[in-house]
Amino acid sequence: MTSLAKLVYVNNRGDDASYITAENKILTLAYENLEEIPLNLVYNFGSSVSTLDISHNQFRCLDFLTQFDNLTSLILDHNVVDSSTAFPSMPSLRLLWLNHNKVASLYPFIRNLHNSCPNLRYLSLMGNTAAPSYLNGGSFYEYLQYRLFVISWFPDLKHLDDRAVTSDQVDEALRLFKRPLLDRFSLTSSYSPYLQFLQNKITSFMASVSFLSSTNNTRNSIV
Template identity: 65%
Template sequence: MSETLLPPDIIASVDPTVENNEEDTGRLTLAYERLYEIPKTIVERFSDHIKYLDISHNKITNLDALVYFKNLTSLIADDNPITENCHLPPLPKLELLWLNRCKVASLYPWVGKLKESCPNLQYLSLMGNPAAPSYFNGGTFYEYLQYRLFVISQFPSLNHLDDRRVTEDQRLEAQRLYKRPFFERIVKPGAGIAQLVNTSVTWNAVQTKLAVLMGKDKPGNRNLLI
């Protein structure tokens, strides 16, 4: 972990021993500090009581140090070069995660590992990542819809994805579309679901197979709501 020296005002803003700091206790902002990792000083002194951490607009690619933040409920990590090779440690209390405008290019197997690390997420935002198709990065409406439903299917407690609330209709459609028997038809015959768990698959490849499979479904059974 980094030995980066932080400005005194940042240390004071999160140090519970500093007077007149009751409202800020548990919150720390390290945005725009040109960090390559979470400083060792912060981990050693404050990880036990930090609940809200903002590390946006840095150059961080590794989040392993978060394993020490046992009480973390909110993490803002926008605008970092974080890829699908970066996996969060177990954060069972994390409810809000923002990874907007990072470098996540593939949902597989990254989103499955994210689910294991953060099973209680209620708010997740991945806007601006290559793996999150939208009109802003050249994605079609259909690609965006499939991305959204797939992510919703992975997090039963999710209330908000990107810039929109998760509706009950979307949750039901996500469960129908991505239930295991259907999902296994996407991978190669005989390979099973393990192929998607252990192999990085581009979203375009999966979306193409989904389009073919859904074309075989009866129109009356499709209810792709946004």
């Protein structure tokens, strides 16, 4: 594991690449109060790192991740990532921890996350306003709706938050959240902010109606 202090020291010596080996592809910059990663670290380590821990910082803009093209695990807990934060394309990413950030709205955040990181297998959003749970006073029904909505976008997830994803949950999520018409509409190159607002409202309304009508019949099978 490589820390910022070591990186600064090693970089001054000019042999920083020796700290990233075949056995050690983990870079941690946690608890450094960073808003961005120094460019020399990005350029020197980006292509070598497979696991990046930048938890407990002040990251919201994540453009620098474009340089980490071999990244499979990203730990972003306790930052200031919000609903508008854009992730670059990271098709190799399998694990993403976003616990205790500032994500207040699931849509279109989850859609955009899926577009950028379509192959996630492990995702955790606990402690965000958009992820109701026992951590932030969310009800069971709010939690269940949130969970199924996320799974509908990522049906190949193995683990969401603190629980494994079951096949029953995947089946129910795909049944409840059917979006082919709205998805095709959202692919339109440009449309007014009002239409974007209307689309979000329709998506939320359809999800709520479908969810409430079936919760009592499916609760035991998906928890």
